Amino acid sequence: MSDKKATLTFSDTGKSVDLDILSGTEGPDTVDITSLYGQAKVFTYDPGFVSTASCDSAITYIDGNAGVLRYRGYPIEQLAAKSTFIEVAYLLVYGELPTAVQLADFKEIITNHTMINDSLLRFFQGFHNNAHPMAMMVGVVGSLSAFYHDSIDISDPRHREISAHRLIAKIPTIAAACYKHNVGEPVIYPKNSLNYTGNLLRMMFATPCEEYEVDPLAERAMDLLFILHADHEQNASTSTVRLAGSSGANPFACIAAGTASLWGPAHGGANEAVLDMLEQIGGVKNIDTYLAKAKDKYDPFRLMGFGHRVYKNYDPRAKIIREVCYQVLEKLADSNNPLFELAMRLEEIASKDEYFLEKKLYPNVDFYSGIIYRALGIPDSMFTVMFAIARTAGWVSHWMEMLDDPRHRIGRPRQLYQGAGKRDYVPLDAR
Numbered sequence: 001m002s003d004k005k006a007t008l009t010f011s012d013t014g015k016s017v018d019l020d021i022l023s024g025t026e027g028p029d030t031v032d033i034t035s036l037y038g039q040a041k042v043f044t045y046d047p048g049f050v051s052t053a054s055c056d057s058a059i060t061y062i063d064g065n066a067g068v069l070r071y072r073g074y075p076i077e078q079l080a081a082k083s084t085f086i087e088v089a090y091l092l093v094y095g096e097l098p099t100a101v102q103l104a105d106f107k108e109i110i111t112n113h114t115m116i117n118d119s120l121l122r123f124f125q126g127f128h129n130n131a132h133p134m135a136m137m138v139g140v141v142g143s144l145s146a147f148y149h150d151s152i153d154i155s156d157p158r159h160r161e162i163s164a165h166r167l168i169a170k171i172p173t174i175a176a177a178c179y180k181h182n183v184g185e186p187v188i189y190p191k192n193s194l195n196y197t198g199n200l201l202r203m204m205f206a207t208p209c210e211e212y213e214v215d216p217l218a219e220r221a222m223d224l225l226f227i228l229h230a231d232h233e234q235n236a237s238t239s240t241v242r243l244a245g246s247s248g249a250n251p252f253a254c255i256a257a258g259t260a261s262l263w264g265p266a267h268g269g270a271n272e273a274v275l276d277m278l279e280q281i282g283g284v285k286n287i288d289t290y291l292a293k294a295k296d297k298y299d300p301f302r303l304m305g306f307g308h309r310v311y312k313n314y315d316p317r318a319k320i321i322r323e324v325c326y327q328v329l330e331k332l333a334d335s336n337n338p339l340f341e342l343a344m345r346l347e348e349i350a351s352k353d354e355y356f357l358e359k360k361l362y363p364n365v366d367f368y369s370g371i372i373y374r375a376l377g378i379p380d381s382m383f384t385v386m387f388a389i390a391r392t393a394g395w396v397s398h399w400m401e402m403l404d405d406p407r408h409r410i411g412r413p414r415q416l417y418q419g420a421g422k423r424d425y426v427p428l429d430a431r
Contacts, residue, residue, distance in 0.1 A: 005018045043414045055242065061073070069232075071091055077316065077319075086107055087103055110165060116177075134262075138263070160251070163251040180203075201214050202214055224320070238394060245399045246410045306361040306367065
């Protein structure tokens with residue numbers, strides 16, 4: 001019960017219903033409508049759930065107007081500057097930054113779980129060589145429950161923890177195997193002496209023919225991108241994981257469901273769309289033409305990677321990754337690549353153009369992440385897979401948080417029915 005109330009009065013009957021107003025640590029208050037149907041026999045209508053809080057959560061806080069993103073209370077700027085992805089994964093899962101001993105133990109656990117059952121590798125032989133990596137990811141991740149069914153009792157906190165460890169550890173190995181299948185190269189097994197992102201780079205780009213040395217800048221850039229993408233509150237894929245988990249589904253099925261949701265171009269495919277847009281523009285000489293098209297409300301062309309649905313000001317993640325983007329381009333990318341030249345010129349123009357400034361259309365994290373991944377040699381089809389690796393830490397954290405909540409129940413959104421009224425069946429010969 002709350003001392004603060006909201007009163008809903010119906011104009012047709014004059015009936016009033018008192019609803020509790022709940023306050024979080026930060027952010028807007030929330031009207032608790034749990035009892036609304038029971039009291040007034042009405043539902044609320046909120047397409048896309050843009051004004052509906054579906055759960056309590058202590059994991060991530062976002063203030064889109066102020067450009068704030070925090071994991072477990074820690075500003076993303078501090079974590080990006082001082083932490084590592086593995087430490088951030090621990091923070092998301094357990095709620096606190098680890099001690100040195102806890103971090104070392106966690107790294108060892110994740111490292112020792114990176115191998116996947118060898119039978120899983122045979123699955124890839126059943127996929128066409130040009131199958132989309134996300135299609136393979138959805139199938140193989142979902143199949144993990146057939147191999148690791150020894151600890152999928154979701155009522156057991158220890159089983160939940162083991163499953164979380166396995167998912168964070170094995171997703172990069174599966175992702176690298178998807179890439180190797182596409183390029184027709186043998187799978188490279190993980191190497192326990194490497195860090196999380198260094199291991200991924202080696203599994204993707206090493207061959208049995210020669211030793212592979214991880215570039216420190218590439219490793220740091222990927223680690224930073226993973227930190228920035230590790231969680232983002234109740235987005236489409238995280239909500240999908242929670243909804244699947246609310247039914248009691250096993251953790252691997254839940255993460256496969258989240259992976260499928262992330263695959264959508266409006267969600268995880270945004271950085272790939274940025275590269276597609278740059279290729280459509282073609283070169284610096286065409287920027288003015290396409291800027292005019294973007295400003296024309298009747299023209300279907302849209303500039304991808306500018307502005308954000310949540311952040312009404314500057315995306316805080318973009319500020320962080322921008323510097324690393326320039327470092328990667330300077331050291332690792334072909335300086336004569338017209339695509340990168342175009343991207344940097346477009347960013348420069350947008351930072352001064354009144355149209356962009358007035359509408360607060362600043363470059364977002366997707367603008368820079370796609371450019372970085374391309375510079376690292378990662379193909380566009382793998383961009384969303386990279387996103388899925390990072391977001392797995394957030395997904396399992398939300399899944400565990402939901403199952404720890406004694407009030408959680410199976411998700412069951414309601415609807416406003418707009419179909420036909422009752423009709424009687426008409427025999428086929430009478431239609």
